[in-house]
Amino acid sequence: MKKNYEVAIIGTGPSGAFAAYNLAKKGISTVVIDKETLPRYKICGGGLVYRGRKMLDFDIDEILEGQFNQVDIFVKDKDVHFSPERDLPVISMVMRDSFDELLVKKAQEFGAELLQNSEVKSIENGVLKFANSELEIEAKIIVIADGALSPVSKLAGFKDDRLLIPALEYEIEVPKEDFEKLSKSVRFDIDAAPFGYGWCFPKNNHLSVGVGVLKTKAKVKLKDYCETYMKDLGINTIISESAHGFVIPITPRTDLVKDNCFVIGDAAGFADPIVAEGISNALLSGKIIAEAIAEGNSEVEKTKEVYLQKVNERLIPELKIGIKLAKFFYENTSIRNLFLKKLGPLAAERLTEVFLGNATYPSDYKKKLQEKLKMTFSWM
Ligand SMILES: Cc1cc2nc3c(=O)[nH]c(=O)nc-3n(C[C@H](O)[C@H](O)[C@H](O)COP(=O)(O)OP(=O)(O)OC[C@H]3O[C@@H](n4cnc5c(N)ncnc54)[C@H](O)[C@@H]3O)c2cc1C
Missing domain, CATH: 3.50.50.60 (FAD/NAD(P)-binding domain)
Known part of the structure; x- marks a missing residue:
């Protein structure tokens, strides 16, 4: 037929x-x-960012598993933490x-x-x-x-x-006290995996925890990185888990x-x-x-x-700007960390504006970076 x-x-x-x-x-x-x-x-x-959610001209409350006006961004092993906040759900959980x-x-x-x-x-x-x-x-x-x-x-x-990059996600059920602690925020942990980051996204009754490596040629031990990341989050007991690996095309x-x-x-x-x-x-x-x-x-x-x-x-x-920016961000970690230490709040605010759909990534990021670093360190 x-x-x-x-x-x-x-x-x-x-x-x-x-x-x-x-x-x-x-x-x-x-x-x-x-x-x-x-x-x-x-x-x-x-994690449904607001720039996506606002395109939907119908209600999605019935399927929402949470929504967060604040995003927590950490850098592994560095004393750096940003928490940009808005009046809108920057990231919704589905x-x-x-x-x-x-x-x-x-x-x-x-x-x-x-x-x-x-x-x-x-x-x-x-x-x-x-x-x-x-x-x-x-x-x-x-x-x-x-x-x-x-x-x-x-x-x-x-x-x-x-270009396809690898990512691994665990859907895990954890003890009540760990869930209470980790379900209050949506978090990203830069460098939880080399050339990448980890995420902990709370759902109604469980956590979606994963790592992604934003480079295909990187040596990828996603399972090891993810297990270490869960320990870093303070998760020592897992009641139930299912692990899923896949790829994401980023060019x-x-x-x-x-x-x-x-x-x-x-x-x-x-x-x-x-x-x-x-x-x-x-x-x-x-x-x-x-x-x-x-x-x-x-x-x-x-x-x-x-x-x-x-x-x-x-x-x-x-996407073209993002490809260049990602290369700088994940492959020049020393300069990036220096930059984040001094000007991280500004970068986190900009990322939040991108998530909201109010801004795009800066095309002149190299020039801006040089200017900001010059201004910041001019007194030294
Ligand atoms: C571990 C991981 C975590 C991620 N986390 C996030 C996140 O938190 N937030 C975010 O925004 N993005 C995230 N992503 C990316 C996101 O999942 C994808 O970008 C998104 O699903 C793309 O949507 P799509 O409609 O293009 O394709 P898909 O959602 O992949 O849908 C493709 C559909 O096509 C069907 N299909 C395939 N082959 C055939 C065939 N031969 N015949 C008929 N049907 C077929 C499949 O069954 C599927 O239903 C993540 C990806 C991974 C791997």
Whole structure:
């Protein structure tokens, strides 16, 4: 059996689900497809920064596992701690099974169709075929939102030049007194792993604790780093745990469109290169592709022109600055620590503004850094 839609989206993560929501809202016939059945676990810290949350024009209270107006940032083995605070939830806590399912439900309310338990196995001349059924789907536009490994972009013949970094996360249940202590704040610990950081994100009844290394060629002993990090947090007893390792793409692909296929979210390499936070740019790219399809009347050439123009304006510049800044931040730790000791509060405030969506990373960071250090040490 063959079914036709204007748009077929592969992936019900935040990029695909939010693309479906925005397309369905515009009355564009859309199917969103996933190999899993919702709700499904997704390896993720579930830290939703406000720049992502504020894009959602519906209530997400029912699935929230916490929200934090203050962020705690520590640097391992250094006497450095920043706690920027705002009147808004800088970071909200979600579990991705219920968050992603909610986004899909919102898309369905506007008429998007959901096809679950359907793994895309081939794309030929704009027709999708599946692993476990005879069904075929034909669409004018195909949106590939299938995450970091993005098997479907390979099937579609995309060249892959994204940089993928490793991350490991533990979902842990700890004794009540440890949970009481650690559930009061959302924290990042720079250098909990070399070239990276650790995070401790409190959920309703457990902690999501993990480490990420923002460099692929680093010697990666994520399990060791994560266990040491948990000890550093004061966690000596774990009641239950599940460990999940995965990758996060932190540089964008050169090719974002091929024939009638468009990549978004992790499949495109849109996660933030400094903190590897990927949900907000996944949502943003979902919104942008929906705008492009609507403005392009689902015609491939026009949609391509609008999509590339919008991502090149609203997404890629910040990623490019982030890539350079991340290199400086994680690879020049002595200068960075000197800088953080003197001017860390300013940097933490700027990062908070980025999380809120009020600012981007500074493009002239090297010049600013030199000026600030000169001013700070001029009295010495
Ligand atoms: C350990 C770890 C911690 C992280 N923590 C955070 C965090 O705290 N905050 C944050 O913002 N980001 C975090 N990220 C990054 C974030 O998880 C991703 O950037 C985000 O999930 C990207 O969303 P997406 O929609 O592009 O893809 P995904 O969420 O990966 O969704 C892809 C979907 O495609 C489906 N799919 C795949 N292949 C097929 C196929 N062949 N056919 C049909 N369906 C298919 C999958 O089942 C999946 O549902 C973390 C990542 C990791 C690995």
